[in-house]
Amino acid sequence: MSGIWGNKIKISIFGESHGKAVGIVLDGLKPGIEIDLGYIREQMKRRAPGNTSLSTARKENDEFHILSGCFRGRSTGTPLCAVILNGDVNSEDYEEISNMPRPGHADFTGRVKYKGFNDYRGGGHFSGRLTAPLVFAGSLCRKVLEERGIVIGSHVKSIGRVEDKYSFDAVSTDKNTLEKLSKDIFPVLDKGCGEKMKDSILRARKEGDSLGGVVETMVLNLPAGVGNPFFNSVESTLSQLLFSIPAVKGVEFGEGFNIAAMKGSEANDEYYMSENHEIKTYTNNNGGILGGITNGMPLIFKTAVKPTPSIAKAQRTVNIESGEDAILRIKGRHDPCIVPRAVPVIEAAAVIGILNLM
Amino acid sequence: MSGIWGNKIKISIFGESHGKAVGIVLDGLKPGIEIDLGYIREQMKRRAPGNTSLSTARKENDEFHILSGCFRGRSTGTPLCAVILNGDVNSEDYEEISNMPRPGHADFTGRVKYKGFNDYRGGGHFSGRLTAPLVFAGSLCRKVLEERGIVIGSHVKSIGRVEDKYSFDAVSTDKNTLEKLSKDIFPVLDKGCGEKMKDSILRARKEGDSLGGVVETMVLNLPAGVGNPFFNSVESTLSQLLFSIPAVKGVEFGEGFNIAAMKGSEANDEYYMSENHEIKTYTNNNGGILGGITNGMPLIFKTAVKPTPSIAKAQRTVNIESGEDAILRIKGRHDPCIVPRAVPVIEAAAVIGILNLM
Amino acid sequence: MSGIWGNKIKISIFGESHGKAVGIVLDGLKPGIEIDLGYIREQMKRRAPGNTSLSTARKENDEFHILSGCFRGRSTGTPLCAVILNGDVNSEDYEEISNMPRPGHADFTGRVKYKGFNDYRGGGHFSGRLTAPLVFAGSLCRKVLEERGIVIGSHVKSIGRVEDKYSFDAVSTDKNTLEKLSKDIFPVLDKGCGEKMKDSILRARKEGDSLGGVVETMVLNLPAGVGNPFFNSVESTLSQLLFSIPAVKGVEFGEGFNIAAMKGSEANDEYYMSENHEIKTYTNNNGGILGGITNGMPLIFKTAVKPTPSIAKAQRTVNIESGEDAILRIKGRHDPCIVPRAVPVIEAAAVIGILNLM
């Protein structure tokens, strides 16, 4: 069991890539939230494939249907269920290779876990398509946070070995920057680096290969005092959600792995009293969190996304039925890099987590 | 609320550094587990301060008392509570600076969160001392896993800027290696690098400073099929626990942030059929997890630990009462580096998490 | 928040009576369970209105659509979502009286709880229609229990003041009896009493009034050792689920309120060794549960169902807008007695609870 998460707002996710539908139930939303369909569609479009030449040409129908919990355009406070119907998909390709697990995918582990009964077509329940309902849920939570002045934004920090030369703590990041990034389908701080990233993606595609990357995310205007020590710390809560996104293999807060290489005197964020009598820190190496609780500084974290496992190149695998080694060639059109499409999913996970902590 | 975690085995942690006691309740342990007091003490001793010249000279009494759930040397299956009484501690130092939050600590965030009612002495509920009950709980879970042949081990991958030149996937790591590491108070793969690490810690102490580091952990003999997609994935479960350890700021599985820089064709772990007809992968970049579920390869993850925030050097802070900037000098004896002592805590978090997933 | 329940199998219920749909997500079903559509429909038909002259003439479309978690006729082990679409309903009647809460209904409390944003039409989320997805979920759990030989059955113990002269412990109740009762739309042990009950219902309908009743339920072949002390005792678990059924106001196990009037020497179920060396009790006043755990005797409980609050008779209420007393006349066709239709819902709650405890 694993599709249910949360304490204040519980989400219950369901669906398979080639089944009837994917969807989500949100339980615990306060009544009266404006369900802004345009806003939700805008968020979901950020995740949808086919936006640019960088993603798969495959079109997915991401139109959602709200089945409950919404009345006269507002949340009722009762469980809100939204479903996204799957179109008619040609699942034949998957039949052919159902005994040959794709490297880097959950084909083999899913088969073991579910004793062969799982719907393996298109990744089934493990498909990236399941992140669509997550973005739906995120868009509702995001709206609630925005009403309190809290904004979230991300930039692609790296694609493969190409890195954005700026980071969120290197430039003076403000609300405008984050909002602008949120509207960009390939958000970067340095345009030049962004072009190089895109080039590397196109090159990987040409080679029948794929690339991963790192996303840096910032949340502004979170009050101090949000979070808990131990198991519901801000880091624990967000990491649990972030690692439930397919392809995420690393999460760090503030300077993360870098802070481990600093001295205490460098790492500690010293305090000062700001002009308007707020307690601030000179640096933000802890990413706005101390003892699992926000300190009023911007919340910053980075998420490592592995390269798309589906590649055109031939790969070695096994045939589970025959028990022999085999060569696999994955057909179909796949994203050479899912990092840009992962950005809204990461933000959705973050806002769902933050709203649960407030 | 945050001190309770788990579904199959629930743990409930409590206590303050300078209060009466710290402790833990484990609910859901199966009946009949041998409560091996020697084994538990051995595990807890790994975390205890004062083991070497590298840690604080301060002695803590870590002797635990099992109050329930144990009968005739075995678990009863009912909730098992263990407490560790706090000795009489001189809390005066903390009174003096109760209005001056220590940089890098939770003094400020705890004060905001708990509206000034929290026990701030010695870090209170945020103190590293709370990890002692975690190691207690871990030692019980570890024993259960060991009975199934599952072993866990770690090495200090880096201290400050000094790195162990080997990693778990670079040497042929087996059960013996892990067990030997578990007995070492400063476990490293390369002795020479280990000496350099120790030197750097002693140097930092002399400077009134501190160091952090990275711990690499491996779990051997986990069967394939453990874990879940989404919110209870192996990564989600372990990261939630790992990030609840004070000072942890980053977690990555397998190649983690490095995998984000690879191409798909490099990152994908290709399959082959082993001689004894098991499905294996040539590489283990995914750290033994695909789709949140174990694939039978060794589980590998790295944890970034920030430098001890308590340093002798003067630091800038604010006086919350007066509203003015201030200079803080922390008295007392503190660890120049808690990384070696964090190793058993990280392992405890991991075994608690894994047992919950099985 | 309240629509999510369970630990091993989690259910997440959603929907409103006059919204788009009602539905449920089941998370934690084991893979490979046969999804027997005929069996599910049969169970759901027991709850559906319009079966007899005793229930409302109103027809509801209870046809369900399984959106996920089912592949080739079997459960996949991933979350299974089923929805029941609501037909086009004339909601005008409800508009008219939206400010006049119906006595005995949740109109007033729902309005306060949800600050006026809830969908009040037809009872909204509080509607008895929400029990349809519960019966759907129950039919899956029931099937799993039946495969282990565990059977459940109920009879209407009383309607208004008319009581069945037999109880489950008075006649020798066996598997056949329970299975026969399960096929009866108005299950009773004594046919004559059953006829009197039906007469009283018809009489109440003629008077524009309604009746409640008591349902007695038995579960056979449960092994000893199921359940827990305290918060997840069999009684705690089942009562939490039973009281979540609209209109249930009392739950008792074994002799329940009667046992409180007995002496210890009468109440205690004394043990004996049966011929095939099983430990049995001479009596079953504790309803098969001691210390929250099953003892291998039949599990027996009774559920009190209040009379349908929707009656044709004029009733006193208030007009919330105007702040004045008012007279309410409820239009439409309503069940004069929902007790027979509550039987499969009670059984569904029980099997969901029991499966969670096993």
Added chain:
Amino acid sequence: MSGIWGNKIKISIFGESHGKAVGIVLDGLKPGIEIDLGYIREQMKRRAPGNTSLSTARKENDEFHILSGCFRGRSTGTPLCAVILNGDVNSEDYEEISNMPRPGHADFTGRVKYKGFNDYRGGGHFSGRLTAPLVFAGSLCRKVLEERGIVIGSHVKSIGRVEDKYSFDAVSTDKNTLEKLSKDIFPVLDKGCGEKMKDSILRARKEGDSLGGVVETMVLNLPAGVGNPFFNSVESTLSQLLFSIPAVKGVEFGEGFNIAAMKGSEANDEYYMSENHEIKTYTNNNGGILGGITNGMPLIFKTAVKPTPSIAKAQRTVNIESGEDAILRIKGRHDPCIVPRAVPVIEAAAVIGILNLM
């Protein structure tokens, strides 16, 4: 697993009757609650044995030790653990009969559940002594509710076949009545009936027998809008807690089983607008709850408590080791009736539940 309950305030109960201690952890208490030791002791004294000639002469040491979560007389907001040490008890009597399960007790079911590893002495984890920490927790929650003007009180409605002629809805019950009842060790509404109840208890004791009874509880000044539909309804929440009290076999809200015998026109609580413009009901058959949510009328429920299973009379049982029928004579001093001592436990369960819903 079952010793952990709650969402806003989680409680984690542990201990065995003849082990080292019993205790509880409360997680989620708001910071700053006055920990009034006198008030807590007063509440716990109501449950303690040896108060009157009606209860066992056996003295128990109920002195509690707060180990964490309390600083300078107030709750810190972090987990609060309290333990009650068990005195040195003579456990020999239990050794003798460890293979002969006492009828009505959990000896047999506990043995099956825990595979023989449980601490059976004195009932172990199933002992009524475990209700002491529950009353401790309840006294903290009760204090929080009292600060908001919410009061709770109970009376013994019946002992064996002797019934109090008044009920809470028959006399005009106000705050004073409830507070007075809370100070009475044997609270009844009609003194004459109370004397008859006491007589019947003394008679039962003389006969080597025991009696059960029914407790009626009322909560005043709860605002409308507390609770939820379905699984966290007021009834679901309270019943789950009430049924976790050893010996409770029935729970009903408002008229409970009686409402099932009413007509809808009798059962429905009609509304009127009160003089100070509050919406009230003429009757309170629903016990202050509609659709699982409070309606502002007094919350009323009844709890059925079975007779103490420990009686002096010889009883039939089995010898599990030899596999033969046997005769059991329970030694020691036992309560002839635990109903009066159950009153504060029932109230504790209720206030813990209510605080979780608010």
